[in-house]
Amino acid sequence: VGALVTGLSLFGWIQTGNKIAMYVALGFLILTGLLVYLNIYIQTDREQIRMVLSDTALELQENRHDAVKKRIHPDHSQQVASAMSMLPRVKFDVAKVNRVHSVELSKIGNNATARVRMNVYVEVQTDFMPGKIPRWVQLDLEKQGDQWLVVDFEHKEATFEFLGKE
Numbered sequence: 001v002g003a004l005v006t007g008l009s010l011f012g013w014i015q016t017g018n019k020i021a022m023y024v025a026l027g028f029l030i031l032t033g034l035l036v037y038l039n040i041y042i043q044t045d046r047e048q049i050r051m052v053l054s055d056t057a058l059e060l061q062e063n064r065h066d067a068v069k070k071r072i073h074p075d076h077s078q079q080v081a082s083a084m085s086m087l088p089r090v091k092f093d094v095a096k097v098n099r100v101h102s103v104e105l106s107k108i109g110n111n112a113t114a115r116v117r118m119n120v121y122v123e124v125q126t127d128f129m130p131g132k133i134p135r136w137v138q139l140d141l142e143k144q145g146d147q148w149l150v151v152d153f154e155h156k157e158a159t160f161e162f163l164g165k166e
Contacts (some may be wrong), residue, residue: 002032045148046103049114049141052148053097060095060122073142073149080150094123098134101161112143113151119158134158 009025012018043051052071059067065087072080101117116139123132136159140152 002028002035006032045105045112045114045143049103049116049148050100052141053100053116053118057095057097057120060092063092071147071150073144073151076150077152079152079154083153089126089128091125092122093125094121094132096121114141114143114148115139116141117161119161136160 006025006028009021009028013021013025056068056071059071068087069084072084076084098119098121101119102115104115106113106115116137118137118139119134120137121132121134124130135155136157138154139150141148142151143149
């Protein structure tokens with residue numbers, strides 16, 4: 001939009017020679033450049049969380065369990081502890097986030113927290129349950145420093161969000 005308005009203002013200046021159109025074009029050019037810069041170099045919490053999700057899925061797919069363990073909050077739930085204890089016995093062939101339904105951010109005191117609802121798909125090889133597994137997952141995250149860490153999670157059948165079984 002900024003490029004379009006800048007272009008139209010420049011066109012108006014070239015056609016009429018009106019200095020106001022030139023100043024408007026110059027102003028829109030500077031404003032557009034500034035907004036593009038801000039868009040590229042500033043990451044919102046939602047963007048950081050989406051990056052964490054995609055990076056974690058890649059780490060799981062590459063079976064880098066130590067990297068995944070670094071994404072766990074020190075005060076994690078028993079559900080997370082149980083999943084982390086089973087992780088060494090699981091070999092991931094595919095791990096991906098299919099769809100992020102929502103990212104809800106909140107701030108309690110100085111602690112930033114987030115709840116992410118998404119659908120995931122994994123293909124695993126294990127001693128107890130090999131196969132292709134689509135799941136609905138809800139993650140509770142907390143920001144420590146500049147990192148988002150997993151505090152708790154819940155998973156259900158993949159159609160949970162679609163059917164609205166709250």
